[in-house]
Amino acid sequence: MALTREQMAQRVARELQDGFYVNLGIGIPTLVANFIPEGMEVMLQSENGLLGMGEFPSEETIDADMINAGKQTVTAVKGASIFSSAESFAMIRGGHVDLTVLGAFEVDVNGNIASWMIPNKLIKGMGGAMDLVAGADNIIVTMTHASKSGESKLLSECALPLTGKGCIKKVLTDLAWLEIEDGAFILKERAPGVSIEEIQEKTQGKLIVPDHVPEMVFA
Amino acid sequence: MAGFDKVVTSYEDAMAGLEDGMTVLAGGFGLCGIPENLIQEIKRRQTRDLTIVSNNCGVDGFGLGVLLEDKQVRKMISSYVGENALFEKQLLQGELEVELTPQGTLAEKMRAGGAGIPAFFTATGVGTPVGEGKETRVFNGREYLMEEAITGDFAIVKGWKADRYGNVIYRHTAQNFNPLAATAGKITVVEVEEIVDVGELDPAQIHTPGIYVDRIIQGSFEKRIEKRTVRSAD
Numbered sequence: 001m002a003l004t005r006e007q008m009a010q011r012v013a014r015e016l017q018d019g020f021y022v023n024l025g026i027g028i029p030t031l032v033a034n035f036i037p038e039g040m041e042v043m044l045q046s047e048n049g050l051l052g053m054g055e056f057p058s059e060e061t062i063d064a065d066m067i068n069a070g071k072q073t074v075t076a077v078k079g080a081s082i083f084s085s086a087e088s089f090a091m092i093r094g095g096h097v098d099l100t101v102l103g104a105f106e107v108d109v110n111g112n113i114a115s116w117m118i119p120n121k122l123i124k125g126m127g128g129a130m131d132l133v134a135g136a137d138n139i140i141v142t143m144t145h146a147s148k149s150g151e152s153k154l155l156s157e158c159a160l161p162l163t164g165k166g167c168i169k170k171v172l173t174d175l176a177w178l179e180i181e182d183g184a185f186i187l188k189e190r191a192p193g194v195s196i197e198e199i200q201e202k203t204q205g206k207l208i209v210p211d212h213v214p215e216m217v218f219a
Numbered sequence: 220m221a222g223f224d225k226v227v228t229s230y231e232d233a234m235a236g237l238e239d240g241m242t243v244l245a246g247g248f249g250l251c252g253i254p255e256n257l258i259q260e261i262k263r264r265q266t267r268d269l270t271i272v273s274n275n276c277g278v279d280g281f282g283l284g285v286l287l288e289d290k291q292v293r294k295m296i297s298s299y300v301g302e303n304a305l306f307e308k309q310l311l312q313g314e315l316e317v318e319l320t321p322q323g324t325l326a327e328k329m330r331a332g333g334a335g336i337p338a339f340f341t342a343t344g345v346g347t348p349v350g351e352g353k354e355t356r357v358f359n360g361r362e363y364l365m366e367e368a369i370t371g372d373f374a375i376v377k378g379w380k381a382d383r384y385g386n387v388i389y390r391h392t393a394q395n396f397n398p399l400a401a402t403a404g405k406i407t408v409v410e411v412e413e414i415v416d417v418g419e420l421d422p423a424q425i426h427t428p429g430i431y432v433d434r435i436i437q438g439s440f441e442k443r444i445e446k447r448t449v450r451s452a453d
Contacts, residue, residue, distance in 0.1 A: 067248070068392075082394060085323075085326040089322065123319065125319045162347045
């Protein structure tokens, strides 16, 4: 079975480490915050200018001056800091964020990512995505393995305009955990009950399948 | 007005000198920390052919979105403009030009502009449409784009508190692009919720020192919330 959105978030959360500063994109990446292991301290960075993003406010504590990068009202945790957008992107571009998780339309075997623009459709903008992929060393892309019509999103070469070049090394799809190395996807783990054949069939770019590909285990 | 006293008492005075064709830098992220009343004053003045530099372009009927209603904006330099149907319409009809700029690059362009740095190199946008036609250089084996600084004829800024000398502090994440815009305007106008006595703000806590600020005005603010999100009561 393909992973649910929650399971994808749960799998990404296993990459968290105590003391990590983490930037989570919109969508599935946001859900990762719900799976931070008990006893582990992780600080969430929001690129509009907040380090130490907390949960959503209550009706009583809602504050128009307190929002996240998705423009949702949020709170700050104890020990948080707030700063300008230039300071925020200095953290991102300077490589100070330990882990970045974001979605994408396509990823290719050379670590290129396309996530912001579909030609001939309305272009809304890249926001902070280009800064995040260029600035971070440790990035996990989360997306479905193939489109609804069955077209692979793991390609030999991205067809859509890029968000960043050669910057992606880890991809979690609803079917598999893959790493990108030397111009190929390496199949590291598969979703429970998903066959290697299915993954091969839905991966257009070069895929290396090691002898043993463990299934992910979820409690 | 005398010495360092920068307080003006009318919005008309606050935006005096704004002319057609000028470039205006605006603080704010989404609808958070936007100079609502200064934007309304630009609308009232019907200044046209403006280039607006702002991360977003408000929403229909609020924030910078109101400047689209009478087609006052010629060009937007922004990182994300997806919240505004009128924007979309004018863009598709060719009435409006947009220069999409990565958010961090936009912030740094303003910072550099205010700091007298004409251009800088960044890895952001290399190999993407943003990098097309731009000079690149390799430093330590990695390719970087040259991005040029931005300055404005005006900067419009929303602060929380200011003293009469123009020292400003921002409230929570309403800071965002405001202190950057404040540094890069030839004329920087800051509207605040409260003007306090000189000496009342802790000098070490000032976000925007008064040297960057030309005019201060006290206003009242709607502070509309774009995406009201609360946790479920449990």
